[in-house]
Amino acid sequence: MNATISYTLAELAERFDLAAHGDASVRVDGVGTLAAAGPSQLSFLANSKYTAQLAASRAGIVVVRAENLAECPGAALVAADPYLAYAKIAALFERLPAAPVGIHPSAVVAPTARVSASASVGPCCVIGDDAVIDDGAVLGPHCIVGDGCTVGAHSRLVARVTLVVRVTLGQRVLVHPGAVIGSDGFGLAFDRRGGHWIKLPQLGGVRIGDDCEIGANTTIDRGALEDTVLEEDVRLDNQIQIAHNVHVGAHTAMAGCAAVAGSAKIGRYCMIGGNAGVLGHLELADRVTITAKSLVTHSIHEPGEYSSGVPLQESRPWRKNAARFKHLDAYARRLSALEKDKNHE
Amino acid sequence: MNATISYTLAELAERFDLAAHGDASVRVDGVGTLAAAGPSQLSFLANSKYTAQLAASRAGIVVVRAENLAECPGAALVAADPYLAYAKIAALFERLPAAPVGIHPSAVVAPTARVSASASVGPCCVIGDDAVIDDGAVLGPHCIVGDGCTVGAHSRLVARVTLVVRVTLGQRVLVHPGAVIGSDGFGLAFDRRGGHWIKLPQLGGVRIGDDCEIGANTTIDRGALEDTVLEEDVRLDNQIQIAHNVHVGAHTAMAGCAAVAGSAKIGRYCMIGGNAGVLGHLELADRVTITAKSLVTHSIHEPGEYSSGVPLQESRPWRKNAARFKHLDAYARRLSALEKDKNHE
Amino acid sequence: MNATISYTLAELAERFDLAAHGDASVRVDGVGTLAAAGPSQLSFLANSKYTAQLAASRAGIVVVRAENLAECPGAALVAADPYLAYAKIAALFERLPAAPVGIHPSAVVAPTARVSASASVGPCCVIGDDAVIDDGAVLGPHCIVGDGCTVGAHSRLVARVTLVVRVTLGQRVLVHPGAVIGSDGFGLAFDRRGGHWIKLPQLGGVRIGDDCEIGANTTIDRGALEDTVLEEDVRLDNQIQIAHNVHVGAHTAMAGCAAVAGSAKIGRYCMIGGNAGVLGHLELADRVTITAKSLVTHSIHEPGEYSSGVPLQESRPWRKNAARFKHLDAYARRLSALEKDKNHE
The missing domain is CATH 2.160.10.10 (Hexapeptide repeat proteins)
Known part of the structure; x- marks a missing residue:
């Protein structure tokens, strides 16, 4: 995590169009679970089974639904869908591995391939005839792009x-x-x-x-x-x-x-x-x-x-039930016969 | 598709020992579905659910069973198994990627490995001690052939x-x-x-x-x-x-x-x-x-x-049925008890 | 198998703390199944369904439970768990591919990575920033160790x-x-x-x-x-x-x-x-x-x-039973209704 990236409550509220509650200057530089986040981290409550953890959370900021605001111990952002809002905020703190522009000297690129000057082609990549690697595309190590294949702009092949x-x-x-x-x-x-x-x-x-x-x-x-x-x-x-x-x-x-x-x-x-x-x-x-x-x-x-399938059970009763399945059609017929007898009585 | 490869109806009939109907000089240079094939393409009818598409097909040649010949709008080849005949014909139009004979300079080949002079070893391949790559074998990029392994003649490891x-x-x-x-x-x-x-x-x-x-x-x-x-x-x-x-x-x-x-x-x-x-x-x-x-x-x-398994249903009724499965053995016993009672009446 | 590695019955008994029976000088240089092992190989009997093969085995040494000792035709080692004892003995005869210490010239190693002098890094490996390859670790060909990853001592990434x-x-x-x-x-x-x-x-x-x-x-x-x-x-x-x-x-x-x-x-x-x-x-x-x-x-x-699941059957009866599964809840209700009627009679 790059410690120099941080945001205040006010900045996050504005950037993601969310209502802020609490000290506007609270600053976070990362994210964490309600249980583990510290004062410089943001967390969220999306699943009601974690509501009990909210009051005790040490997170600097928590993203919650309006209905949970009262239980927040500190600063909060209110969202209709806290999981979605969290997803967008958390992306601010992701540090992707560096992908240097250009073609690594160990890569093997066919002369007829077209690799954008802004693309990154990693070690040991092999790029075939007439392949196209478009602007800003990133190929991690060991990618193979066969003849006539195209990797669109800003696509990313992580590795291999x-x-x-x-x-x-x-x-x-x-x-x-x-x-x-x-x-x-x-x-x-x-x-x-x-x-x-x-x-x-x-x-x-x-x-x-x-x-x-x-x-x-x-x-x-x-x-x-x-x-x-x-x-x-x-x-x-x-x-x-x-x-x-x-x-x-x-x-x-x-x-x-x-x-x-x-x-x-x-x-x-x-x-x-x-x-x-x-x-x-x-x-x-x-x-x-x-x-x-x-x-x-x-x-x-x-x-x-x-859906399909049958439920999990302890193996001992399961084996008995499973064995009966092989006769289910017969049972249904026998059941109908009994009902017919009943009705004819 | 290489446009220079093409075959007439007569040539295909002779090569694959099939009966031809229609203009013997009709020429095709590729294959396609009944719905999509054009006049320079060959198609086939193997699954009766597509029979309705036959009359309207624009395909230059269609491979059919004798029973469907009357519905063919143009030239046709008759086969007992049109899918099989089509498989053989379609192979004529496949263009495999070029595989230059020899060992790519980026490959790492153990001195004790034996690579045939007619084999192709692609970029970044690694071939171990006492490995054998036999005549006409093709190793695409990034293949690893470990110690003592053998790749037989004309085998092809596509890549990786x-x-x-x-x-x-x-x-x-x-x-x-x-x-x-x-x-x-x-x-x-x-x-x-x-x-x-x-x-x-x-x-x-x-x-x-x-x-x-x-x-x-x-x-x-x-x-x-x-x-x-x-x-x-x-x-x-x-x-x-x-x-x-x-x-x-x-x-x-x-x-x-x-x-x-x-x-x-x-x-x-x-x-x-x-x-x-x-x-x-x-x-x-x-x-x-x-x-x-x-x-x-x-x-x-x-x-x-x-076979095994149970059929797919909407999840709501499925859940009820699945819950009952856990008691199937008990149901069978209760059914037998009722029958016994009935017989003792 | 390296023919120069061999062990006598006495040596194996001492090394693995097992009771030996028969000629202490019997020597084995490999392992095999009861059916296939020859006089220079060791075998074992762990699964009672193979007991019948014991008397006819040509294996030089067999690892058995005490209860099977009488049926052994030749030398034997007695173990409470013959499969476990066999596992330990068989490891003596495994010959792992050579892994030369050092970094293969085709590998791409980030300057900030730390590779132990006793580690082996194979062809075309790519090792990222701040990665650590610890003492005695072996990376076969084509391994990728991303930024900040650690491979602990004597770990082995076989390949790719x-x-x-x-x-x-x-x-x-x-x-x-x-x-x-x-x-x-x-x-x-x-x-x-x-x-x-x-x-x-x-x-x-x-x-x-x-x-x-x-x-x-x-x-x-x-x-x-x-x-x-x-x-x-x-x-x-x-x-x-x-x-x-x-x-x-x-x-x-x-x-x-x-x-x-x-x-x-x-x-x-x-x-x-x-x-x-x-x-x-x-x-x-x-x-x-x-x-x-x-x-x-x-x-x-x-x-x-x-467990969950239902048993395998021939598809024809299975289809009938499976179709009935969609009505299992209804059958259970009908069964209960019949029982209720019965009790009210």
Whole structure:
């Protein structure tokens, strides 16, 4: 944390258009949790289960809803959505690693690639033919930008990102280490006569919209014929798998280890939970939420929250219940038979 | 797409032994979907749900089954399996990135490694002691081939592939970026006295047969004592986990995020769905299909399709149903009691 | 295997404090399975299902429980826990790849980094500002150690490991290829007015205790405000996802593809099965076991084994049972109604 960056209550109130309460000259140079923040740090209360920590907090400034203002022990900023306000304020205190403009001497750049003079290309990067690295883009160490790929202005590949071929990133896209974008889709035809698989060439590409974020070790395959597409502001956590020809609508977010099979079309403003899956060729409407580890087996036409799975139990009773599941259809029939008998009595 | 590569209907019919209908001189230089292909492109109809698009397609040539020939608006090729025929034809139009023969000056190659004069070793590759890179093999940028590993003839490591140690790839193996093959198996013994874990050395290797494909960020551990084995023509999608001492039979395919635990033995011609799992030490017969996200908890001795899981619902009714699952054994007992009462009446 | 390393029965008995039976001069230079080991190899019997193989084993020495001694055809070592004893003995025969002390000329090391004279830094490694590589640490090829990260003494990054920023590894930590530690946590606030996501800066770090092991392509995000923590001797298999601010207690082990969401707190000596998941902000007591593919949806306060999921079946009957699950709540109500009728008769 750079100690020379600090802001007063008054400065923060003005910059973020928030109502201030308390000593306008209180100054903070960082952020922390309600429990851990000290007098020179700002904290926030967004989740009511932490309300009990508010009165005892030593934070110099706390961001709260109006309803919690009375319990604040010191200076406060009032926001309709304290978590959002905190997110914006906290960004002031982030110190990103330095990214020197220019191309590191260990990088290998094809003569036909076009690298903006304001871009930063780190150690051991490899940039292919006809690739474009636009203004202000930052490539950390060990990034590979394949033939014909484009990294849009002010995008940032943190480190060790691979864009395989025909990948276009928009502006301000953030990609974390180990992500692989534009790899072959998994397209195979079975040759019955020969008794073996024949690979389908994957001739499409990948288009990633502005302001997307792609997590560590996430994989996004390129399309078979047309492109795999993420519209703008799509947010993917770590270890997500996006198969070929998937289309993800703007502002959709997916938690870690989610997976979407080929040619599925996900709407805008969807939320896909951790390790959830979507089968191929399905369509999800806008504003669909899928809870963690659920499997989407049919298209969803209405916004709302959807789930599958059974609850966690101690293994001993669980085993008994799980064994019964194999006879659920029979139980339902037996239940109907009893009811029928009852009605005929 | 290289516009100078093109083929007439007659040339394609002869090359792939297919019946041609329409103008023999129609020429195509690429492929596309029924909806998007233009007069200089070839398309195909394999899935009956797209039949409605056939009549309106502007594609120069369409590959169809005989039964759909009447609906073709223009030139056509007739195939028993149009998807397979299309796969073979489309390969003509794939342009792989150039792979210059020789070793890039930034690569680090151990003096005892043997690299064929016809192989291509890309920027920043690292090749260990006694490694072998055989004829026509291509290593894209940033590949690591550990001590004693072999890359068979005409195999291709797209980029950033890691072969850790004692890994042997057959011929024409294709490995996508981020894959790690030959890492330590997860072998631990618990030392009760010391209250901590003791690691078992992983002394085996990995053997990958000819014509296998390994997806992006997939991991295949080496064996503890003997080798982890993939027979020929095994096809693994992205982010698959193959634990130590697993044996996968020839022509088996696994979709993204599938996982196989240690010492499991999967048969030939199996299909493992996305995010499905197989527990350790189990055996699956040949021609077993596991649907997506299922967990295989016992060995399977008969070919067929197997599943687990419960269906997706709106979360509100799902929560009620899921809560009832915890009492399923009790319900079954109560149902039997009612039936017994009924029979004693 | 280096043939010059060998040990007699007497030497092994003394070194590991085990009772020896048979010819004290029997000498072994490697290990193998009961079925495959030859006269110059040591084997073990830990799992009773392999007892039948013992009498026919050609192994020079076998490690067994006292109760199996009578069936040993040759020399034997007796141990209370043969698997543990074998683990310790087998380590004698592991030959790790050579790691020359010093910094490879292709590595890029920041002037402010501190690399111990006894450390090994491999080809193409990139070490950032103020990073520390402590005594005897080994960095294989292509490792990235970001600004301010520390690699503790005798830790080993096998190859292509990325420590992003503010990551501290203890001593003797082993990290496998493709692992990403210290990437941004997935922290987002939704800006309703703007209709888009706002990213929360991830200002914390990651602390990994002594003797931890991190599998291939595993991801561990850094904390939002405080650190993500793994206590000592935590063992993570491949492709595990640990979100920001997770805390994992000492000696806990997780199998491949497990995932833990943000701010969850896992106890000591827990066992998390393959592809199991833990939702955010939950707490698991010490000595909790979660079986494979289960989803933990509530905190667990008691040690024991916990599960979720339904059993695998052939798909045809499974589909019928699964369809019934959507009506389980209704069935339970109908069952209660029948019972009530019965009691009122």
